[in-house]
Amino acid sequence: MSDAPEMKPCPFCGGCNLSSGGDAAIVGVWCRDCQAVGPNHYGRHEWNTRAALREIEELEAKLEESEARSEVLETLVMDVAADLYDGVPAHKIDQRIGDVMRQLDEEEEED
Numbered sequence: 001m002s003d004a005p006e007m008k009p010c011p012f013c014g015g016c017n018l019s020s021g022g023d024a025a026i027v028g029v030w031c032r033d034c035q036a037v038g039p040n041h042y043g044r045h046e047w048n049t050r051a052a053l054r055e056i057e058e059l060e061a062k063l064e065e066s067e068a069r070s071e072v073l074e075t076l077v078m079d080v081a082a083d084l085y086d087g088v089p090a091h092k093i094d095q096r097i098g099d100v101m102r103q104l105d106e107e108e109e110e111d
């Protein structure tokens, strides 16, 4: 099968140590690193679909994370604008900005 698509890395361990076998109709794919197998019906394609679905899930999680982050920053901008309007001293505004940025950095480090 020279027109077989290239297989995506294992959706479970990210490994590329994959093997496949079978006949023209049913091809099984398995990961030699973590022993994940299949699905075995037209395996190459479904393996890739499964891997792609996992990639999409990861991207969605990242998107949610960055949306939460931008919400925090948006709130910060509004708060700082209100502080400036209210004549809050600059060092207090700096402190508020510093607190929020530190909090975001800590959340990022938890990953």
Ligand SMILES: [Zn+2]
Pocket: 010, 011, 012, 013, 014, 015, 031, 032, 033, 034, 035, 036
């Ligand atoms: Zn694997």
